[in-house]
Amino acid sequence: ATAPPEEELPSAESYYQRGQKILEGRRSFLFFRDVDYPKAIESFQEVIDNYPYSEYSLLSELAIADIHFDRENYEEASSYYHDFVELHPNHPKVAYALYRNGLCSYNQMRAADRDQAPTREAAAQFRALLERFPSSEMAPDARVRLAEAEGRLAKQIIEIADFYYSQHDYHAAARRYRLALTSYPSHPDRARTMVMLGVSLSRLRLHGEAEGTLRRALELGPDEEVRDRAEFELDQLAHLPLYGPRVLPKSCITDPNPSCPGIE
Numbered sequence: 001a002t003a004p005p006e007e008e009l010p011s012a013e014s015y016y017q018r019g020q021k022i023l024e025g026r027r028s029f030l031f032f033r034d035v036d037y038p039k040a041i042e043s044f045q046e047v048i049d050n051y052p053y054s055e056y057s058l059l060s061e062l063a064i065a066d067i068h069f070d071r072e073n074y075e076e077a078s079s080y081y082h083d084f085v086e087l088h089p090n091h092p093k094v095a096y097a098l099y100r101n102g103l104c105s106y107n108q109m110r111a112a113d114r115d116q117a118p119t120r121e122a123a124a125q126f127r128a129l130l131e132r133f134p135s136s137e138m139a140p141d142a143r144v145r146l147a148e149a150e151g152r153l154a155k156q157i158i159e160i161a162d163f164y165y166s167q168h169d170y171h172a173a174a175r176r177y178r179l180a181l182t183s184y185p186s187h188p189d190r191a192r193t194m195v196m197l198g199v200s201l202s203r204l205r206l207h208g209e210a211e212g213t214l215r216r217a218l219e220l221g222p223d224e225e226v227r228d229r230a231e232f233e234l235d236q237l238a239h240l241p242l243y244g245p246r247v248l249p250k251s252c253i254t255d256p257n258p259s260c261p262g263i264e
Contacts, residue, residue: 012051016060019043023067037067058088062097069100078104095133099142102126106145112155123149147186154180154187158196165200174200191222195230202233211237 010018022043025035044060051057065080081101085094102125108118126146130139161176177197181190198213214230214237222230 010046012047012054012056015043015047015050016056016063019047019060019063023063037071041067058084058091058093062093065097065100069104072107074104074108077101095129095136095138098125098129098132099136099138102129102142102145106149109149109152112152112159116153116156119149119152122146123153147188150184150186151188154184154190154193157183158189158193161193161196165196168203170200170203174204189226191217191220192226194220195222195226195233198230199233202237207237207240 019040019042022036022040041064044063047054047060048057061080061084065077065084068074068077068080078101081097081104084091084097085101088094102122105118105122105125109122110116110118123146126142126149129136129142130146133139136142157176157180161173161180164170164172164176174197177193177200180187180193181197184190187193194213194217198210198217201207201213202210211234214234217230218227
């Protein structure tokens, strides 16, 4: 007897198109679409398993990532986007994968008093996108989201600085205001951060550095309240006896000790 011919596998394109068709869903009632996501993933996985070197295999990887993203399974989606970037660094869709991976973390960001690991990861992904693909169509939105993420990271540092300032621990406050400015130089309210650094330096009797910092803050065009605080502090400095510029030694910022200026 003649052996029956082996059944030919569907093409990579047909598997891929089948997955896309499933994602279109079946319309139920008037507006609701019923989508069999596991079945769609199964079709895309068939492409990956049977045609690993096909262009449709790469598109299937992104399709699975997008399904997890749309279902708010951000950890799974991030894993697929990350692997895509790592395994196919020159693919035209890398910018898209970086952007979506950034969104995975962005959508998990927490308040400033909570763990900021998702915020840091979102910032890292958006920064990578902007560095590698500054003209990408996703770049404008990535810039906005990066600014928000960095603002949140800066805010966490500034809140700690404000606490130390309220406790009159001006060394610790100055160190953290400076950290916020160096780590996130474009964060919102950076003029206020600079003013508070200037005030802290003034309290440490580092008058020359304080004056320079306060004047740089005014150059940023701060709002009225912050401007008034800076001008008040500058006026106070102007009425002090003549002083020479003093720079706070780095060791006193990182590890204050009794030999540091301003330590009683």
